[in-house]
Amino acid sequence: MPERIVETVQVKHLRILDKKGNADPALAPPLSDEELKRMYEILVLSRTFDQRALNLQREGRLGTYPSFLGQEASQVGSAFAAEKSDWLFPTFRESGVYVAMGCPLHLLFQYWGGDERGMRMPDNLNVFPLSIPVGTQITHAVGVAMAIKYRKDRAAALAYFGDGGSSRGDFHEGLNMAGVFKLPVVFLCQNNQWAISMPRDRQTAAQTIAQKAWAYGFEGIQVDGNDVFAVYKATRDALMKAKGGGGPTLIECFTYRVADHTTSDDASRYRTKEELEIWKARDPILRLRMFMEKKSLWSDAYQKDVETRSKAVVDEAQKKAEAIALPDPRDMFTYTYNGLSQRQSRQLKDF
Amino acid sequence: MATMNTVQALNLALQEEMERDKDVIVLGEDVGKDGGVFRVTEGLYDRFGAERVVDTPLAETGIVGAAIGMAAYGLKPVVEIQFMGFIYSAIDQIFSHAARIRARSRGKYGCSLVIRAPYGGGVKALEHHSESTEALFCHMPGVKVVVPSSPRIAKGLLISAIRDPDPVLFLEPTRLYRLVKEDVPEIDYTVPLGKARIVQEGKDVTVIAWGSMLQRTMKSIEGMNVELIDLMTLSPFDEETVLQSVKKTGRVVIVHEAPSMCGLGAELSATIAEHAMLHLKAPILRVTAYDVVLPLPKLEDYYLPNTARIRKAIETVMQY
Ligand SMILES: Cc1ncc(C[n+]2csc(CCOP(=O)(O)OP(=O)(O)O)c2C)c(N)n1
Ligand SMILES: [Mg+2]
Numbered sequence: 001m002p003e004r005i006v007e008t009v010q011v012k013h014l015r016i017l018d019k020k021g022n023a024d025p026a027l028a029p030p031l032s033d034e035e036l037k038r039m040y041e042i043l044v045l046s047r048t049f050d051q052r053a054l055n056l057q058r059e060g061r062l063g064t065y066p067s068f069l070g071q072e073a074s075q076v077g078s079a080f081a082a083e084k085s086d087w088l089f090p091t092f093r094e095s096g097v098y099v100a101m102g103c104p105l106h107l108l109f110q111y112w113g114g115d116e117r118g119m120r121m122p123d124n125l126n127v128f129p130l131s132i133p134v135g136t137q138i139t140h141a142v143g144v145a146m147a148i149k150y151r152k153d154r155a156a157a158l159a160y161f162g163d164g165g166s167s168r169g170d171f172h173e174g175l176n177m178a179g180v181f182k183l184p185v186v187f188l189c190q191n192n193q194w195a196i197s198m199p200r201d202r203q204t205a206a207q208t209i210a211q212k213a214w215a216y217g218f219e220g221i222q223v224d225g226n227d228v229f230a231v232y233k234a235t236r237d238a239l240m241k242a243k244g245g246g247g248p249t250l251i252e253c254f255t256y257r258v259a260d261h262t263t264s265d266d267a268s269r270y271r272t273k274e275e276l277e278i279w280k281a282r283d284p285i286l287r288l289r290m291f292m293e294k295k296s297l298w299s300d301a302y303q304k305d306v307e308t309r310s311k312a313v314v315d316e317a318q319k320k321a322e323a324i325a326l327p328d329p330r331d332m333f334t335y336t337y338n339g340l341s342q343r344q345s346r347q348l349k350d351f
Numbered sequence: 352m353a354t355m356n357t358v359q360a361l362n363l364a365l366q367e368e369m370e371r372d373k374d375v376i377v378l379g380e381d382v383g384k385d386g387g388v389f390r391v392t393e394g395l396y397d398r399f400g401a402e403r404v405v406d407t408p409l410a411e412t413g414i415v416g417a418a419i420g421m422a423a424y425g426l427k428p429v430v431e432i433q434f435m436g437f438i439y440s441a442i443d444q445i446f447s448h449a450a451r452i453r454a455r456s457r458g459k460y461g462c463s464l465v466i467r468a469p470y471g472g473g474v475k476a477l478e479h480h481s482e483s484t485e486a487l488f489c490h491m492p493g494v495k496v497v498v499p500s501s502p503r504i505a506k507g508l509l510i511s512a513i514r515d516p517d518p519v520l521f522l523e524p525t526r527l528y529r530l531v532k533e534d535v536p537e538i539d540y541t542v543p544l545g546k547a548r549i550v551q552e553g554k555d556v557t558v559i560a561w562g563s564m565l566q567r568t569m570k571s572i573e574g575m576n577v578e579l580i581d582l583m584t585l586s587p588f589d590e591e592t593v594l595q596s597v598k599k600t601g602r603v604v605i606v607h608e609a610p611s612m613c614g615l616g617a618e619l620s621a622t623i624a625e626h627a628m629l630h631l632k633a634p635i636l637r638v639t640a641y642d643v644v645l646p647l648p649k650l651e652d653y654y655l656p657n658t659a660r661i662r663k664a665i666e667t668v669m670q671y
C-alpha cells in the first residue's frame with residue numbers, strides 16, 4: 001500500500017437563524033426571553049454607538065474611525081458568550097466587543113477622539129487595549145492562555161482578528177503554539193471579505209479560513225457571522241471546551257464590512273454596489289428582530305423604546321467624553337516607564 | 352515642468368522608472384486597484400497591469416522576504432509598507448538578509464530593493480501611524496535610508512533609490528504628501544543618494560534636518576544667519592558636507608522628530624565631535640521629540656519639535 005490517507009478535514013458551516021428569522025430548534029441556544037432582549041438591545045446600542053462615531057468623525061470631532069457596521073452579530077454574539085474572567089483581545093474594528101463587554105462608552109469616544117486615556121479599561125474588565133498592527137494581538141492571547149493554564153484558573157482567552165490578519169505570521173505562530181500546548185484560547189476571525197481593498201481571495205487560496213485550524217492540530221468551524229445565535233453558540237462551545245481542557249478552536253465568522261474600511265477610505269473604488277446591497281440585505285440585527293417578533297418579544301413600541309434608550313446612553317457618553325478636560329501635556333511622560341528616567345525628568349523640567 | 356505635490360511627484364517617478372525598466376515591479380498591500388492608501392501608486396495598475404503592480408496578502412515579512420528573492424533574481428522590486436509602524440515584522444528580513452546578501456554571497460547576489468513607507472507625525476493619526484524610527488535602520492550597515500523633503504527632491508531621490516544596487520529604505524514624510532507643491536521637471540533627473548543639500552547658506556550656525564522637520568525648520572529660522580542642511584540620505588550620510596559647514600559656522604543644531612535617545616542626532620553629534628570638535632564654539636544641541644511613547648493626536652503637537660523650541664536652541668548656541 002504505497003499511499004494511504006492519513007488525515008481528512010471536513011469543515012462545517014453553522015447557521016441557526018435563517019434569513020427570515022427562523023431558528024433551528026435543535027441548535028438554538030437556551031437563552032431566556034430576558035437574555036434575548038438584552039442581546040438585542042446591545043446589538044442596537046452597538047450600532048447606535050457606531051453610527052454616532054461616524055457622524056462625529058464627519059464633523060471633525062473624532063479622528064479616523066473604523067466602523068463595524070454589518071459585523072454586530074459577530075462582535076456582540078461572541079462577547080456575549082464570554083465571562084468576566086475571560087480575557088479578550090480586540091482590534092481597531094471591535095468597538096462592538098467593547099460595548100458588549102460593558103466598557104463605558106465615553107471611554108470609546110475619548111479614545112477615538114485621540115486621547116489614550118480612553119483605553120484605560122475599568123478594573124473589572126479583562127478587555128485588552130485594542131491592537132492596530134494587524135494580527136499582533138493573537139500571540140498575546142496565546143500567552144494569556146498559557147498563564148491561565150499555569151495558574152489552573154477557569155478562564156480562557158479570546159483573540160479577535162480579520163481575514164487579513166490570517167495572512168500574518170503572528171496568526172500562524174500563535175495558532176501553532178496554541179495547538180502544541182493545547183491552550184484555553186479561542187481564535188475568532190471575522191472574515192468580513194475585505195482587508196481594505198484586498199478581497200478575501202487575496203489572503204488565502206484555501207476555501208475557508210476555518211480549515212487552517214487542522215494544520216495546527218485542532219478544530220475550526222465556519223459560522224454565519226450575521227447570525228448572532230450561531231456566533232454565540234460556536235463561541236460559547238469553544239470557550240467551554242477551552243475551559244474544560246479541550247484546547248483551542250478557530251471560529252471563522254463569515255460576515256461583511258458594510259462600511260468603508262475607515263473614514264479615510266472610499267470602498268467604491270474597489271468593490272461593487274451590487275455586492276454591498278446583497279450584504280446590506282443580510283442585516284444581522286434585523287434577523288434577530290424577526291426571530292423575536294415571531295416569539296412576540298418584539299414590537300414597534302419596543303423598538304422605539306430600545307432606540308430611545310440607546311440614543312440616551314450614547315448622548316450621555318458623548319456629553320461626558322466632550323466634557324473631559326484635555327490631558328495635561330505632561331501626561332505623555334507618565335506611562336512610558338513605571339517611573340521617570342533621568343532624561344525624562346530633565347525634559348519635563350524644561351517642558 | 353509641472354507644479355505638483357509629493358504624492359504626484361513620487362507617482363511620476365514610479366511611472367517613469369517602470370516605463371524605462373521592465374524589471375521594476377511594485378508590490379504591497381492595496382497598491383494595485385486602490386492605488387495605495389495615499390494614492391502614490393495610483394494609475395500604475397491600469398497602466399502596467401497586475402503582474403507588475405502586485406496586490407499582496409497582508410504579510411509584511413512575506414512581502415519583504417519575497418522582494419529580496421525577486422531582487423536576487425535580477426528584478427527591481429519597489430515595496431510599499433503601508434505605514435512605517437507596520438514594518439517591524441519585516442525587520443528580520445531587512446536586517447538578516449537584505450542588508451547582508453551582498454556580503455554573504457561575496458558579491459554574487461545584490462539586493463536592489465526599495466522599501467517605501469509613509470513616515471513621521473503631524474497628521475493626527477491613529478497609534479502606529481506616526482512613527483519616526485529611522486535611526487533603527489541607520490544603525491544597520493548594508494541598508495540605505497533616504498528621506499525626501501519636497502516634491503522635486505522626492506522624485507529625484509526615488510529614481511536614484513530604484514536604480515541603486517543596494518537596499519534602500521525610502522521614508523516619505525506623511526505630513527508633506529500634500530502640504531507642499533513645487534515645480535517638478537518631467538525630464539529624467541536624479542538627486543544622488545549619499546549627498547546632503549545646502550538649502551540656505553549662512554555664517555552663524557549649521558542646522559541639520561530632514562523630512563517634515565526640514566520644512567518646519569525653514570519656517571523657524573527667519574531673520575537668522577543659519578546654514579541649513581537637508582541631509583536627505585540619512586545613512587550613509589554626507590559627512591563631508593556636514594563637517595565643512597560646521598567648520599565654517601562653529602555651531603550646530605540638529606532637529607529631528609524622533610526621540611533623542613540614540614536618534615540620528617546622536618550619531619551626527621558624535622561624528623561632528625570626533626572630526627570638528629576644535630572648530631566648535633558652542634555645545635551641539637539637538638531639538639527632538641521627547642523620550643516617551645508617541646502620544647495620540649490630542650498631545651501630538653506638544654510632542655513634536657516646534658518653532659519655539661527650534662529658535663530657542665539656535666539662540667542658545669548663539670550665546671557662546
Ligand atoms: C501589520 C499591519 N499592516 C498593515 C496595516 C494597515 N491596515 C490596517 S487594517 C488593514 C486591513 C485589515 O484587514 P482585516 O484583517 O481583514 O481586518 P478588517 O479591517 O477587515 O477588520 C490594513 C492593511 C496594519 N494596521 N498592520
Ligand atoms: Mg477583513
